[in-house]
Amino acid sequence: MSAFSVRASLAALIAAAALAACGTSPPAHPAAAHHDPGTTPAAPAIPAPAATHVAAAPAATHAAKPKHKKRHKKPAAVAPVTQAPAVTQAPPPVNPMPQGNGGDHDADNNGGPDDGDGGTV
Amino acid sequence: MSASEAPDHSAALPDPGHHAAVRRVALGAAAVLAAALVGVAVAGISGRSAGSSNGPAFPAIHPAAAPAGWLSATLPDGAVLWYPPSMRPVTADRGAASAARLGRTGAYLLYLNATPRQGDERAANWPAFRLSHLRDDDARSARELAAAAGVRFRGGTGSCVLDSYVTKVGAHHYTELACLVQGSRASSVVVAAAPTANWPQAASLLERAIAAYRVQ
Numbered sequence: 001m002s003a004f005s006v007r008a009s010l011a012a013l014i015a016a017a018a019l020a021a022c023g024t025s026p027p028a029h030p031a032a033a034h035h036d037p038g039t040t041p042a043a044p045a046i047p048a049p050a051a052t053h054v055a056a057a058p059a060a061t062h063a064a065k066p067k068h069k070k071r072h073k074k075p076a077a078v079a080p081v082t083q084a085p086a087v088t089q090a091p092p093p094v095n096p097m098p099q100g101n102g103g104d105h106d107a108d109n110n111g112g113p114d115d116g117d118g119g120t121v
Numbered sequence: 122m123s124a125s126e127a128p129d130h131s132a133a134l135p136d137p138g139h140h141a142a143v144r145r146v147a148l149g150a151a152a153v154l155a156a157a158l159v160g161v162a163v164a165g166i167s168g169r170s171a172g173s174s175n176g177p178a179f180p181a182i183h184p185a186a187a188p189a190g191w192l193s194a195t196l197p198d199g200a201v202l203w204y205p206p207s208m209r210p211v212t213a214d215r216g217a218a219s220a221a222r223l224g225r226t227g228a229y230l231l232y233l234n235a236t237p238r239q240g241d242e243r244a245a246n247w248p249a250f251r252l253s254h255l256r257d258d259d260a261r262s263a264r265e266l267a268a269a270a271g272v273r274f275r276g277g278t279g280s281c282v283l284d285s286y287v288t289k290v291g292a293h294h295y296t297e298l299a300c301l302v303q304g305s306r307a308s309s310v311v312v313a314a315a316p317t318a319n320w321p322q323a324a325s326l327l328e329r330a331i332a333a334y335r336v337q
Contacts, residue, residue, distance in 0.1 A: 107211065107219070108259040111291030113232040116299065116310030117214055118240025118254065 179267035179283055180298070180328050184275045187333035194218035194235070198307035199337030202235035204330055228293075231323055232314040233330050237307065244270060247280035247301045260286035266296070275335035277304035285317050296320040298327060304336030 108114040187193070187203035194202045197216050204220035208231055213219035217236040224230050242250045248268040255263040263286035272279045279302035287294050297314035311334045315323035 107221070107229060107232065108288070109290070111288045111293050112229050113234075113295050113297065113314035114255055114259050114286070114288075114312070115213060115217060115219060115234040116236035116312045117217070118236075118238060118242050118250075118310065 176266040177283065179269040179281070180324065182272050182274075182281070182328060182332050184273050185329075185332050186275075188329070191333070192220075194220065196235055196237055196309060198237050198304075198309060200235055200237075200302075200304065200307070200309045200311075201335045202233060202311065202330075203333040203335075204233050205326060207231075208233065228316070229295075230315065230319060231327065232295075232312070233327070234312040234314075235309055235334065236312075237309045238301065242301050242310070244278075244280040244301060244303060248282035248284075251282050251299050251301075252284060255284070255286045259288055259290070261289045261292070262287050272300060274300070274302045275333070277302050277308075277336040279303065279311075294318065298324075298331055300331060300334075302334065302336045306337045309336060 188205075191203045191205055192208075193204070194210060196202070196218060202218045202220070208220040208222045211219045211221045211223075213234060214236060217234060219232070219234040221229055221233070222231040240250075240254075242254075247270075248265055252263045252265055263284055265282055265284045267283040268281065270280045272281050279300040281298060281300040283296070283298050285294065285296045294317040295314045296317045297312055299310065299312045301310050302308060311331060313327035313331050315327060
């Protein structure tokens with residue numbers, strides 16, 4: 001009985017150690033997956049490079065494909081958030097051309113052919 | 122029919138190595154072709170001559186007196202701009218002269234201008250100067266079609282550029298022949314322009330006006 005109990009306890013210890021080893025490694029992988037949605041301030045800065053990685057990754061490594069795809073696809077979804085302000089901030093086109101004869105009466109001030117002046121309007 | 126197709130598919134599918142080799146060869150060929158095209162494009166840009174390789178040749182300007190009945194305007198430095206009676210004087214900068222034929226809506230159909238040299242333009246940099254000036258001044262885009270140096274004029278020689286541009290105001294497309302002409306006493310700029318769509322019909326008359334331009 002005692003020998004059996006010692007063996008049983010050793011087996012239990014080995015099993016527990018094995019479970020502990022298996023239990024610690026999985027969180028390391030999900031950390032990468034959680035990294036994207038969890039880091040909201042850093043996410044907007046990343047998307048631009050992410051687009052280039054998506055194009056390069058498929059040709060580079062086959063083994064790392066799933067992980068890379070997961071990492072890069074999520075930031076890509078954030079990208080429109082960073083692009084939206086850029087679109088709204090686009091200034092209206094400014095026409096530097098003096099309108100209405102801008103100082104003289106050349107035809108070129110009103111869309112006519114350009115004259116031969118060398119530096120004046 | 123299906124029996125003849127089946128062997129082809131079975132022969133093609135199981136050989137990924139062959140596909141990879143074919144892809145490499147195709148990619149290599151595409152890279153070589155792209156490099157060749159870039160080289161041709163760069164050579165075309167850097168090898169600017171009197172007539173652009175893919176554009177119109179620079180027109181021949183033979184200095185000659187204006188036809189009878191043409192009118193003239195004289196600049197303060199003595200240069201004379203001749204224009205046909207179908208054109209009339211229009212407003213220009215002080216010291217310059219312009220003549221134009223206008224359409225019923227006031228659009229410019231033909232345009233001539235002569236202006237004393239005012240800026241940093243020189244015979245050596247004239248085509249680049251003119252295009253840059255157009256972009257800075259009134260054009261949203263401008264491109265050179267042809268250029269020539271050492272063009273003979275009445276009383277001098279000139280550097281000329283044939284170009285087309287689109288105005289910032291109205292987005293009008295014009296083609297022009299613009300020359301910086303150096304006389305014995307002074308230099309001036311003479312410009313002949315027409316809407317790009319009308320240039321083939323207008324070029325002959327405008328080139329004749331350029332050929333009649335006289336400097337002192």
